[in-house]
Structure formats: C-alpha cells, structure tokens
Amino acid sequence: MIGLLTVGMIIRTAIPTWSGFLIGTLLLTLAIGFANTLAAPVIKQRTPQHIPLITGLFSLTMTTAAGIVAGVVLPLSEQVGWQWALGGWTILGVFAFVIWLFLRVRLGSSNHQAVIPATLGSSDISMWRTTFAWQIAIFMGLQSLLFYTVASFFTIDLGQ
Numbered sequence: 001m002i003g004l005l006t007v008g009m010i011i012r013t014a015i016p017t018w019s020g021f022l023i024g025t026l027l028l029t030l031a032i033g034f035a036n037t038l039a040a041p042v043i044k045q046r047t048p049q050h051i052p053l054i055t056g057l058f059s060l061t062m063t064t065a066a067g068i069v070a071g072v073v074l075p076l077s078e079q080v081g082w083q084w085a086l087g088g089w090t091i092l093g094v095f096a097f098v099i100w101l102f103l104r105v106r107l108g109s110s111n112h113q114a115v116i117p118a119t120l121g122s123s124d125i126s127m128w129r130t131t132f133a134w135q136i137a138i139f140m141g142l143q144s145l146l147f148y149t150v151a152s153f154f155t156i157d158l159g160q
Contacts, residue, residue: 001038002100005031006093013087036062059143 005028012024039058047054069089077085 001031001035002093002097004028005035006090006097009087009090009093013083013090016083063143063146 008024008026008028008031010024011027012021014020015024040055043054043058044051073085076088079085080088
C-alpha cells in the first residue's frame, strides 16, 4: 500500500491534467483506505500486549502528518509551485517503502504465524452489548468526523 500511495502521488503531480489528478487521487486514497484497514490486524498480531498504545500512536502519527502537510503545502506551493509542493512528499513514501522492505526482510512475513481460533459459543456475544465494540465505533466515528470536517474545509472557496 505504501508503494501504491507513492505511485498515486507521483501520477497526481507528474500528469497535470484532470485525468492524472483523478487517477492519482483514486490510487492514493485506495492505498490509504486499505492501509488503515490492514493496520489493525497487524497491530493486534505484532503487539498484542500494547494494542491501545500502538493504535493511538498510529492514529496520532497519521493525523499529525496530514495536518503538517496540509499546513505546509500552500506556502510551499507559492515558493516552488504546486507540483513540487505536492510531489515532494513522495520522498517520504519512498523512504517508508525502503523501511518497510528492510523490516519485511528482517522480521519476515506475518503469514506464517498461527491464528488463534474463536472459542466455542463466541457467536452468542452481541456486539451491541460489548463495551469494547462501542469504544472502537466511537473512536472510528470521531476520527472520520475529524477527517471529513477538515476535508470539507478545504473544499470551501475562501475567496468569497
């Protein structure tokens, strides 16, 4: 997903047409969606004793990085142009991809690790009555609310 995200960012800035912007945006948002979805099982599998801490750090890191980029892109685009202001962030994608490759080689694949089967009778548990399920739903809902609020803010024409 890191590679797909980086490719989407490159396409969006290297092909300065509406179709390039659309295709690049679709690729990078697809990568972000899959990466966010796949992060939870990886966190649960790799750090079972620290799931809340690592999930919080993951969310904090994504939100902070997105805020910094959003705040820096406009002033930077006035200095170096919009393509460099947006496309320059692909360096971080390449850097993250190299780190991921290193970790993949060093730690190996997670596919060989055993999956703990569900206990018998676990289907009797109602998700509506589980405190943890409500906590996760509220957390994800608030995170989505923050994202769409910020995304909506950027679509407002501030010139009017």
